[in-house]
Amino acid sequence: MIHRLSLRQVLTLGSALLLAACAPQKPAAEPVVEDAWARSTVEGQKMAAAYFTLRNEGETELKLTGVSTNRAGSASLHRSAVDNGVATMRPLEGGLLIEPGETIAFEPGGDHVMLEMLEKPLVEGETFPMTLEFAAAAPITLEVKIVGAGER
Amino acid sequence: MRRLRLALWALVGLVAAGMAAFIVTSKPPAPRMETRPADDYASTIGGPFTLVDSAGEPFSSTRLAGRPYAIFFGFTHCPDVCPTTLARLVGMREELGADSFDIVFVSVDPARDGPEEIGKYGKLFETPIIGLTGSQVQIDKVKKQFGVFSEKVGTAENYNVDHTASVFLMDVNGQFVATIAPEESRETALAKLRRIAG
Numbered sequence: 001m002i003h004r005l006s007l008r009q010v011l012t013l014g015s016a017l018l019l020a021a022c023a024p025q026k027p028a029a030e031p032v033v034e035d036a037w038a039r040s041t042v043e044g045q046k047m048a049a050a051y052f053t054l055r056n057e058g059e060t061e062l063k064l065t066g067v068s069t070n071r072a073g074s075a076s077l078h079r080s081a082v083d084n085g086v087a088t089m090r091p092l093e094g095g096l097l098i099e100p101g102e103t104i105a106f107e108p109g110g111d112h113v114m115l116e117m118l119e120k121p122l123v124e125g126e127t128f129p130m131t132l133e134f135a136a137a138a139p140i141t142l143e144v145k146i147v148g149a150g151e152r
Numbered sequence: 153m154r155r156l157r158l159a160l161w162a163l164v165g166l167v168a169a170g171m172a173a174f175i176v177t178s179k180p181p182a183p184r185m186e187t188r189p190a191d192d193y194a195s196t197i198g199g200p201f202t203l204v205d206s207a208g209e210p211f212s213s214t215r216l217a218g219r220p221y222a223i224f225f226g227f228t229h230c231p232d233v234c235p236t237t238l239a240r241l242v243g244m245r246e247e248l249g250a251d252s253f254d255i256v257f258v259s260v261d262p263a264r265d266g267p268e269e270i271g272k273y274g275k276l277f278e279t280p281i282i283g284l285t286g287s288q289v290q291i292d293k294v295k296k297q298f299g300v301f302s303e304k305v306g307t308a309e310n311y312n313v314d315h316t317a318s319v320f321l322m323d324v325n326g327q328f329v330a331t332i333a334p335e336e337s338r339e340t341a342l343a344k345l346r347r348i349a350g
Contacts, residue, residue: 085317109334
């Protein structure tokens with residue numbers, strides 16, 4: 001296995017190392033959000049839920065810490081669960097960790113964004129902006145698509 | 153000595169005969185215990201009730217006679233579980249046919265859900281849903297008939313209500329057949345709905 005490196009090999013290796021060193025650092029945590037949606041609501045209904053999938057394409061863990069939107073009086077991370085046959089819903093205290101490469105679904109009957117104090121109904125076909133906040137990554141603003149309440 | 157040996161052999165024979173008799177007469181293990189209590193439970197679910205419909209008129213359960221129905225208890229301000237459950241029922245009814253069964257939604261939050269609220273909420277799903285509310289006394293009675301639990305969480309104006317998550321399936325005679333829990337697969341839920349569907 002012992003052989004001498006040619007000058008060309010040394011140069012190639014050297015430039016590769018140099019390139020690697022100069023290349024932009026792989027982001028620590030890289031959130032990718034898809035398929036954001038909410039059900040339509042009727043006049044007078046003050047609460048609704050929004051759903052999406054979130055993937056961490058980075059190399060370190062990602063922490064979803066909060067959510068905001070101007071479409072509702074308040075927005076928060078919530079979790080629905082069935083406990084002894086009873087449907088419960090509680091705030092997701094302390095946010096949510098997403099491992100590198102992991103995809104988590106905010107979906108009906110599970111984790112969701114709880115929208116409270118809706119001023120006006122969510123109308124099918126419209127969209128509204130919502131911002132996800134992270135511990136060590138830039139916030140992401142996405143468009144939430146409003147679908148018919150019975151659609152999915 | 154010989155007599156003793158004979159007696160011992162006789163004893164061995166008796167024991168063998170006893171064991172054989174035991175093996176022959178003993179029954180296979182008793183069926184699983186849950187069948188009986190489940191039947192008893194089933195016979196206690198449901199019964200006649202009178203609530204208030206979305207027009208503000210009294211609604212008697214006799215109006216459901218002759219139609220199978222899926223009945224679910226929730227509240228219109230419920231952001232996740234209730235619309236999800238109703239959307240699921242709507243989707244499954246589309247698959248089984250528009251006339252296969254009725255969907256009945258009963259509010260466990262009559263303080264906020266009047267006839268108007270329950271009516272508007274039902275229309276959201278763009279398919280017939282029988283929305284019912286009533287006085288607190290009426291609601292408490294029907295909850296008891298179906299073994300439904302509900303409890304207010306929080307004291308603010310935007311309080312939430314924890315409530316029984318299952319859907320109850322009733323046949324054409326108003327007899328309880330099965331429940332559908334949220335965690336059950338669509339296939340399981342559809343199989344149960346086919347048992348009541350017309």
